[in-house]
Amino acid sequence: xxxxxxxxxxxxxxxxxxxxxxxxxxxxxxxxxxxxxxxxxxxxxxxxxxxxxxxxxxxxxxxxxxxxxxxxxxxxxxxxxxxxxxxxxxxxxxxxxxxxxxxxxxxxxxxxxxxxxxxxxxxxxxxxxxxxxxxxxxxxxxxxxxxxxxxxxxxxxxxxxxxxxxxxxxxxxxxxxxxxxxxxxxxxxxxxxxxxxxxxxxxxxxxxxxxxxxxxxxxxxxxxxxxxxxxxxxxxxxxxxxxxxxxxxxxxxxxxxxxxxxxxxxxxxxxxxxxx
Amino acid sequence: xxxxxxxxxxxxxxxxxxxxxxxxxxxxxxxxxxxxxxxxxxxxxxxxxxxxxxxxxxxxxxxxxxxxxxxxxxxxxxxxxxxxxxxxxxxxxxxxxxxxxxxxxxxxxxxxxxxxxxxxxxxxxxxxxxxxxxxxxxxxxxxxxxxxxxxxxxxxxxxxxxxxxxxxxxxxxxxxxxxxxxxxxxxxxxxxxxxxxxxxxxxxxxxxxxxxxxxxxxxxxxxxxxxxxxxxxxxxxxxxxxxxxxxxxxxxxxxxxxxxxxxxxx
Numbered sequence: 398x399x400x401x402x403x404x405x406x407x408x409x410x411x412x413x414x415x416x417x418x419x420x421x422x423x424x425x426x427x428x429x430x431x432x433x434x435x436x437x438x439x440x441x442x443x444x445x446x447x448x449x450x451x452x453x454x455x456x457x458x459x460x461x462x463x464x465x466x467x468x469x470x471x472x473x474x475x476x477x478x479x480x481x482x483x484x485x486x487x488x489x490x491x492x493x494x495x496x497x498x499x500x501x502x503x504x505x506x507x508x509x510x511x512x513x514x515x516x517x518x519x520x521x522x523x524x525x526x527x528x529x530x531x532x533x534x535x536x537x538x539x540x541x542x543x544x545x546x547x548x549x550x551x552x553x554x555x556x557x558x559x560x561x562x563x564x565x566x567x568x569x570x571x572x573x574x575x576x577x578x579x580x581x582x583x584x585x586x587x588x589x590x591x592x593x594x595x596x597x598x599x600x601x602x603x604x605x606x607x608x609x610x611x612x613x614x615x616x617x618x619x620x621x622x623x624x625x626x627x628x629x630x631x632x633x634x635x636x637x638x639x640x641x642x643x644x645x646x647x648x649x650x651x652x653x654x655x656x657x658x659x660x661x662x663x664x665x666x667x668x669x670x671x672x673x
Numbered sequence: 674x675x676x677x678x679x680x681x682x683x684x685x686x687x688x689x690x691x692x693x694x695x696x697x698x699x700x701x702x703x704x705x706x707x708x709x710x711x712x713x714x715x716x717x718x719x720x721x722x723x724x725x726x727x728x729x730x731x732x733x734x735x736x737x738x739x740x741x742x743x744x745x746x747x748x749x750x751x752x753x754x755x756x757x758x759x760x761x762x763x764x765x766x767x768x769x770x771x772x773x774x775x776x777x778x779x780x781x782x783x784x785x786x787x788x789x790x791x792x793x794x795x796x797x798x799x800x801x802x803x804x805x806x807x808x809x810x811x812x813x814x815x816x817x818x819x820x821x822x823x824x825x826x827x828x829x830x831x832x833x834x835x836x837x838x839x840x841x842x843x844x845x846x847x848x849x850x851x852x853x854x855x856x857x858x859x860x861x862x863x864x865x866x867x868x869x870x871x872x873x874x875x876x877x878x879x880x881x882x883x884x885x886x887x888x889x890x891x892x893x894x895x896x897x898x899x900x901x902x903x904x905x906x907x908x909x910x911x912x913x914x915x916x917x918x919x920x921x922x923x924x925x926x927x928x929x930x931x932x933x934x935x936x937x938x939x
Contacts, residue, residue, distance in 0.1 A: 574761035577729055578775040578822075579751045588774065592765045669765040669806050 457639045466643040474628070475647060482613060482624040483651070485541065489548025490609040497553045497605075498598060501560025505594075506586065511561055518558055526551035526612050530619060539620035544613060551612040552605035559601025563594035596670065599663040606659045610652045625651075675743055676704035677862045678728070678830060682737035685723050696887035697723045701737070703881065703890060707829070710856060710863045711893075712873040714924060715883030716931040721866045724888065725834045728864060729755045741830065751779050754823030758835040760815045762807040768794060768818045769803035775826040793821040796855060813844035820852070824859065831856075833865045837872070849876055870924065874898075874916045875908060882923040885931035892923055 439459050446453040469475040504511050537543035567590050575585045617626025625648050632641035683701040686694050697720040705711055715721050726732045730749040738745050762771045772790035797817040837845040873880045880894045896916050
């Protein structure tokens with residue numbers, strides 16, 4: 398009955414199993430393409446100190462950093478510091494999301510509230526969280542509370558602002574269609590506004606994810622007795638340069654893994670989008 | 674018999690940003706018996722879409738009123754279904770779940786919703802595409818889903834705002850043909866907005882020609898064509914040409930008027 402002009406596309410054929418080796422090859426190639434820049438960077442890191450381009454005392458070749466990282470992992474220092482840092486970063490991150498998403502939905506849904514509050518939110522967002530670190534330390538001391546609080550602060554704004562703009566940016570034709578279908582305002586919020594906002598909220602969540610680690614590491618460098626930021630800073634002060642680099646590598650791996658987890662979560666929730 | 678839709682002295686004035694007002698519609702009146710197919714044509718910017726929004730209850734009139742089965746409408750409700758030009762399908766829902774959306778508002782139980790949605794997707798020829806997301810469907814298929822969505826909760830009136838305007842010529846023709854088939858089968862009262870004269874004459878049992886701004890109804894032309902025989906290209910018959918010319922002549926002055934205004938405004 399559908400006209401010939403609009404013939405339904407044939408069902409997508411499943412990849413035949415005979416092609417499996419080729420698929421592995423293709424995956425390998427794509428992995429190679431994506432890691433070539435990183436490998437080049439590590440090679441530069443390795444060669445520059447060895448060739449005497451930089452002082453070897455201050456920039457230790459990468460191959461010497463790895464065994465130190467292994468030692469740190471074996472004697473438990475790496476794990477205990479990572480655990481401390483992750484607990485701080487994740488609790489701050491989680492609190493920020495729990496607060497900012499509902500608040501952002503509320504602010505975005507009420508137009509006047511959004512117009513009233515937006516300038517203030519922009520002001521807060523653009524005040525670097527680290528500039529406020531001394532204030533947090535002054536008021537909350539150097540304990541866990543102040544560290545978690547600064548992470549919360551750094552994570553709240555991107556999530557809040559993205560949620561507000563997500564709600565306000567919902568395609569009005571969706572809302573019109575839902576209204577024409579007789580849906581009540583709360584139902585429109587639940588069935589249209591909320592799902593339409595998910596991609597943009599996730600953008601904010603990802604920004605918050607990287608903020609949480611950046612800010613926490615800095616906070617741990619200023620006043621802490623544990624955590625990866627402390628490890629890096631203390632190593633530098635004790636002139637344990639290799640250990641300092643090992644800590645830095647650990648931090649960057651954790652940041653990368655965290656971001657990948659968030660991207661995977663985002664994909665799961667926005668599988669309907671045409672662009673993935 | 675009492676008319677299905679009765680429009681009495683309908684007018685809509687918008688406030689312009691920066692002060693002043695703008696008359697989109699003025700003194701529109703017509704009555705439509707149940708099961709009729711009215712096409713509204715007019716030059717661009719004459720307020721056709723505003724008229725449809727008022728019939729749908731999405732906006733409130735400045736003056737006059739719209740009666741549906743003798744009762745004044747006060748907002749959108751499930752006794753009318755609207756099909757928009759931009760489809761307005763929710764991209765995170767499959768075709769099936771999009772059709773179910775209107776049924777969710779009327780409190781149909783989940784299992785019955787799924788069955789009804791499948792039935793209406795079949796009516797628009799989309800069996801086998803229930804689980805596709807909108808971005809996996811062509812424009813014509815998306816509009817079929819939107820039509821199924823508006824029919825699924827069985828409204829008495831179908832309001833269509835240039836639904837085929839964004840489609841290519843061939844898809845448009847096949848959808849026009851199918852719309853007539855669905856109309857004959859379901860007996861809905863249809864109000865269809867377009868700027869395309871051929872489409873108006875082909876689809877409408879009556880064609881209302883609107884004036885340039887502020888929009889008024891200039892004349893309602895009764896279209897009296899023999900039952901469409903698709904094999905014989907109904908658009909090529911002499912009756913079709915005569916009706917087409919009549920509507921074209923009525924529109925010509927209005928298009929010129931709206932163009933003149935556009936020039937003096939611009």
